[in-house]
Amino acid sequence: MPELFDQFLIKSLKEDKQFLEKTALPIITVSSSYKEDLKEMHGFPGRDDTPDIVFSRAHYSMALAIGMQAWGTKIDHAKAWILDPTNYVSKKDWKSIVFTEEVGKVIARHGILRTIKSIIDKFGRSKLPILDSITPPLLYVTKDISQPILSFHIAAGNILGPQGKTVVQVVTDPHVRDEYVTNAFRKNMYFCVFDEITKTEFLEKAAIMNIKADPQRIFVTGAPIDPRTLKAGAKKVPHRSGVLKLCITTGGLGTNKNELLEILTQLLPELRRKTQKYALVVYCATHDDIFEAVLKLAKENHISVGIETDTKAPLRVLYHPQIVDANEKLQKYGFPWADGFITKPSGDMAYDATAAGSFVLTLAEWGPWEERIREIFEQKQISRQLVLESVVPQLESLMDSRNQPHSWIEQAMRNAQSLPTSLTHGAQHIIDVMKKVK
Numbered sequence: 423m424p425e426l427f428d429q430f431l432i433k434s435l436k437e438d439k440q441f442l443e444k445t446a447l448p449i450i451t452v453s454s455s456y457k458e459d460l461k462e463m464h465g466f467p468g469r470d471d472t473p474d475i476v477f478s479r480a481h482y483s484m485a486l487a488i489g490m491q492a493w494g495t496k497i498d499h500a501k502a503w504i505l506d507p508t509n510y511v512s513k514k515d516w517k518s519i520v521f522t523e524e525v526g527k528v529i530a531r532h533g534i535l536r537t538i539k540s541i542i543d544k545f546g547r548s549k550l551p552i553l554d555s556i557t558p559p560l561l562y563v564t565k566d567i568s569q570p571i572l573s574f575h576i577a578a579g580n581i582l583g584p585q586g587k588t589v590v591q592v593v594t595d596p597h598v599r600d601e602y603v604t605n606a607f608r609k610n611m612y613f614c615v616f617d618e619i620t621k622t623e624f625l626e627k628a629a630i631m632n633i634k635a636d637p638q639r640i641f642v643t644g645a646p647i648d649p650r651t652l653k654a655g656a657k658k659v660p661h662r663s664g665v666l667k668l669c670i671t672t673g674g675l676g677t678n679k680n681e682l683l684e685i686l687t688q689l690l691p692e693l694r695r696k697t698q699k700y701a702l703v704v705y706c707a708t709h710d711d712i713f714e715a716v717l718k719l720a721k722e723n724h725i726s727v728g729i730e731t732d733t734k735a736p737l738r739v740l741y742h743p744q745i746v747d748a749n750e751k752l753q754k755y756g757f758p759w760a761d762g763f764i765t766k767p768s769g770d771m772a773y774d775a776t777a778a779g780s781f782v783l784t785l786a787e788w789g790p791w792e793e794r795i796r797e798i799f800e801q802k803q804i805s806r807q808l809v810l811e812s813v814v815p816q817l818e819s820l821m822d823s824r825n826q827p828h829s830w831i832e833q834a835m836r837n838a839q840s841l842p843t844s845l846t847h848g849a850q851h852i853i854d855v856m857k858k859v860k
Contacts, residue, residue: 430466431457435510437464437504437583439563447492447502447856448567450582452556452575453481454674455508455519459746468637473743475508476708477522477552479674480770482506482745484594485574487648491849507578508552510559522552525674549734553577561585570612571860572852574646576601590859592646592852595769596620596798603628606635608808612859614643614852617845641855644848645773652846654758655779660835661761665698666821669760669780671705671752671771672712674745678766678785679712681810685764686716688813690723693736700817701734703756706741707748713741730755761835764808767796776804777846781834783816785807804838 439461442448454476476482485504492502511519523782560581566572570588573579576599579591589612591601596616605611606628615621621640628635661667668689671680682704692700706713716739720727727816728735730751740755742748756763763775767784772795775782782805787793799805809816823829828836844851 430461430464430468433466433508434460434464435559438505439508440568441499441503442505442563443566445499445501445503447488447572447853448564448569449485449488449502449504449540449572449574450560450564450578451481451485451504451506451573452508452552452555452577453485453506454477454745456506456744456746457509459744460509464729470747471743473710474708474745475519475525476674476745477508477526479745479749480594480768481575482674483648483749483770483774484592484646486749487646487849488572488574488852490648490650492853503562507556507560507563510563511555512558513553515558516660518552518555523675543694547653553581557581570856572856576709579611580605580735582662584606586610588612588859590614590852590856592643593624594646595791595795597794598624598627599791600627600631603633606639607633609636609639611639612855613640614848614855615640616645616848618642628642643778643851643855644843644845645769646848646852647773647777647846648753649655649849650753651774651777655777655839657758658779658835660779660828660832660839660841661821662832665701666831667701667703667759667761668774669705669756669763669765671756671763671765672707672709673766673768673771674707676707676709676712677691677768677788679709679715681785682712683715683719684810685808685813686719690719690725690737692814693725694723697734701736703738703760704741705748705752705756706739708741708743708745710741710743711740733759762831765806767799769795772799772805774794775836776841779839781805781831781838785810801842802837804834804841807818
């Protein structure tokens, strides 16, 4: 057992291990620390103000989507259980977790680094010391599991596969990294992919790498989306007139911070107009620096920030130092409310925003996987690239119907609500795969 920081975390680890061994659906991801929420979940005291270490909202929210699909209305460890070994990294290895987040933030917030995509991809995914840090707790909690394990991070799957564990690895983007294919020759490894194109890419890459991958062990499931998000999308009325409701979001590492602030610089003065045309929700995730920067801009523009529950407020800001609470705020006050999202085209945000019946205006991509995501939703006429220098004119143009039955925005929202279940119901499809593998 790893040497941990406090007695309550040690107790949580033991109970998490037992839950994983007994649950019908063991889920592993690598996304963040959420130690305080974890302790409270197991009935121990926790603090609400301790900042989490966060690498990715996507790997958290997609794993949670499966849990929510399996649980229904109440968390039940017998039905499914989620574990992130980041929470149980030992004292001596914790500095590598902090270092990984710091490096990730530097890369995520400086556009010039993102232009060297191949270097970023290799460094960010394969070379950071987090892999060595998460291995001991991951092996500890899974050592007595004999049933298939659902993996939402490439690192977890590639650690467990060579140990002989049966792993169903979710390829979380419609883009196949080399690391996904590395263990595809193993008969204990199965894969869930976004669509048929991604499956073809997987098999093609395996052939190029001289790795024998069985197409029968690769399942097309669509995107894993929280059922609460889908419910919100089904109820949404496409925007035709009146106030346009926009949710502007950052990601797990605070990506696109400068773009986000530039967008607000242009949009906040619009909120002072006598006739209200826009309402904004800004999702700052777990980043206090972005939260403070947004509040400063609002003050400079003499805009008051409404409380989270006030859906009539021109401006609301969603922030919490812990990923569990931050994500729940997005679920409650973002997805059911917004006509459109301004966000980078990451898997979690693009999947969730469109499943919520919203249009998407995309910011700069992180890498080729996000370029592919952007292309997919542009082809479905749900998404367009944001013109950063002309945010307001672009929005006004997209709201103009030009004597057509629908404006681009209204039609994009209708298109989002018409996405096939093969793309949007991945959570249930992945659970069905787990049943087949058993």
